[in-house]
Structures are given as C-alpha cells and as structure tokens.
Amino acid sequence: MPEPGKNVLEVRDLEVEFRTDTGITNALTGVSFDVPRGEVTAIVGESGSGKSVTANCIMRIIQPPGKIAGGSIRFDPSDLDAFDVVSLGPKDDRLYDLRGGHISMVFQEPMTALSPVYTVGNQVSEAILCHRDVSEEVAWREAAEMLELVGITDTERRMHMYPFEFSGGMRQRVVIAMALVCNPEVLICDEPTTALDVTIQAEILTLIRELQQRLNNSVIFITHDLGVVAQLADHVVVMYQGRVLEIGSVRQVLKAPVHPYTKGLLAAIPGLAKKGERLETIASVVGDDDISTPHPLVTLKDGRQVSLPAESLGDLL
Ligand SMILES: Nc1ncnc2c1ncn2[C@@H]1O[C@H](COP(=O)(O)OP(=O)(O)OP(=O)(O)O)[C@@H](O)[C@H]1O
Numbered sequence: 001m002p003e004p005g006k007n008v009l010e011v012r013d014l015e016v017e018f019r020t021d022t023g024i025t026n027a028l029t030g031v032s033f034d035v036p037r038g039e040v041t042a043i044v045g046e047s048g049s050g051k052s053v054t055a056n057c058i059m060r061i062i063q064p065p066g067k068i069a070g071g072s073i074r075f076d077p078s079d080l081d082a083f084d085v086v087s088l089g090p091k092d093d094r095l096y097d098l099r100g101g102h103i104s105m106v107f108q109e110p111m112t113a114l115s116p117v118y119t120v121g122n123q124v125s126e127a128i129l130c131h132r133d134v135s136e137e138v139a140w141r142e143a144a145e146m147l148e149l150v151g152i153t154d155t156e157r158r159m160h161m162y163p164f165e166f167s168g169g170m171r172q173r174v175v176i177a178m179a180l181v182c183n184p185e186v187l188i189c190d191e192p193t194t195a196l197d198v199t200i201q202a203e204i205l206t207l208i209r210e211l212q213q214r215l216n217n218s219v220i221f222i223t224h225d226l227g228v229v230a231q232l233a234d235h236v237v238v239m240y241q242g243r244v245l246e247i248g249s250v251r252q253v254l255k256a257p258v259h260p261y262t263k264g265l266l267a268a269i270p271g272l273a274k275k276g277e278r279l280e281t282i283a284s285v286v287g288d289d290d291i292s293t294p295h296p297l298v299t300l301k302d303g304r305q306v307s308l309p310a311e312s313l314g315d316l317l
C-alpha cells in the first residue's frame, strides 16, 4: 500500500445545489481546499456561507433537495488506498466505514447526536459495536476509558445515567467521546460550542485541542468565531456565499489577511463576533465589488491562496 500523503482530504471544485420551488440555489461553487494530516483546519465564514454543506459533503450526508453537482473529495486514509468520496455509490462499503468510522462529526447541539432513551454507556459502547467486531464487555470498557479521556469522572456510575441527567457541557463531552471511539482519521466539529456557556465553551475547545494532539487525528473545525480560530487552528479556509475566498496558515490569515473580505471579518471581531454570536453582516463593511465577483483561487508566493484578480496582487505573486 502506498504511504499516505500529506493531505488527508483534498476537496476540489465542489459544487452543491439545492432545488426548491423557487429554483436552484448554488450552495457551493468551485470549493477547493486541502486538509493537512494531523493538523487542525478551520473553516470560517458568516451564516449561510456554506460551512455545514461542505462538512456534509465530506460525510456524504447531503439530503435532498440538496445534491453534489460536481467536483471531488479525495480521501487518503492511512489504512486503505485513497478514493474519491463524491463518486462512491450508495451501496459501497466504504461509505458505511466512512461515516462514524474513518470520519466522525460533532454537531452544534449535543442532543441531536444523543438519544434520550438510552443510557450514556449504551450509546458510547454502541458507537464502538457499530464499527468494530468486539464483545459488549470490551466495548463497555473502552467506552469507559474514552469517557474518562474526555474528562467525565465517576464514569461507571455516570454510564448508567441518561443524557438529560447531564449538563450541556457534559453532553458535548459524551458526543466527543462517541465521535472518537472508533479512532477516526478525521474529526469534523461543526460549531460544537455555540450552544454552550462561555466558560464551558473554553473547556470544550481546550479538550478538542488536547485530544487532537494526543490522538494525532486531523480536525476540521467549523466556526464563525475568529477568536476560536486563533486559539485552535493551524490552517484557515475563509468562505463567503458558497465560495472560498482565502486559504492560509492561521498566522498568515489572521496577521496579514489579503482578501478584503477577510480583512473585514477581522475588523468586525470586537463588534460582531462575540463568542457564541453569529456573524451576519460583514459584506456591509467590505466593498461589494471585492466579494461579489467570483475569481479563481491564485496561489501567492508565500503559499497561501486567495480569490482575487492576479493583476491586483502585485508583488505578492
Ligand atoms: N435544506 C436546504 N434547502 C435549501 N437551501 C439550503 C439548505 N441547506 C443549505 N442551503 C443553502 O446552502 C447555503 C449554505 O448553508 P450552510 O448550512 O452550509 O451555511 P453555514 O455556513 O453552515 O451557516 P451557519 O453558520 O448558519 O451554520 C445556505 O445559504 C442555503 O442557500
């Protein structure tokens, strides 16, 4: 088997459309970015920019009336040959292994991932049994270990409790444990702390970072909060209206943004991007021409990519 490459995922020219009564909405247009292995890639952008749709494409959970209309997502797991997630047929075994096995997802609201009628211990061990051929005893033991790893104390007793007996922060810890039990190569977190109190948010972010460093998996972290990006991510993908406007290291993008939209996003932090609040109106602080005209991504000499006309980039090229 070939050595796995530097990028665990390579998204190329991804197109997603939603067909509704009023016509076709292009939710994603020509979205391309890499997810480097063993690092944290943040996708940032205001509400409706296409962050969740992008994540759902990687998991292949886009539901009608949405549809992937073009592009590819090359997934390069360390234990299998690389394949294109977009072109997998609905009955391909790799699709089942992908969801919750190779790639897991943590959503904003923990109760969407948890069932109210089963105990926490049952749900975490079930996540193990779904993807691995081990006995119930082994699954229970491993579930307990994983719950301890995510900071749940008094595990044996708590595993017999139901999610409603847990606080919001503890539930999100359980969801993270469920997402990690199969040792996924990629963990996608879609605004996992937005529904939590500020202090709990900070704890969960620290937890995600610590687990990523310990388990060495690749993380895609979706957020509209650039403060969180600075704290957590290695790379940043900036999205707006279903397109990618800028890609670079955290340092590049946060310290010296090139695209006017990214600059606007940063300038707007104190006013608009308070933790837990949504960014809605960056376009109003940026010249509309800069962001409404699509340009292909251009690679600059420092390696970052930006969607601007080449002639405007001068000696950055
Ligand atoms: N079920 C749907 N039906 C029709 N259009 C949809 C649907 N889901 C998403 N879209 C379209 O895709 C776009 C991107 O949605 P997406 O959920 O990815 O935004 P987001 O960046 O995750 O926003 P948020 O920060 O609010 O979660 C939306 O603006 C909308 O046009």
Ligand SMILES: [Mg+2]
Pocket (backbone or CB within 6 Å): 051, 052, 053, 190
């Ligand atoms: Mg979303």
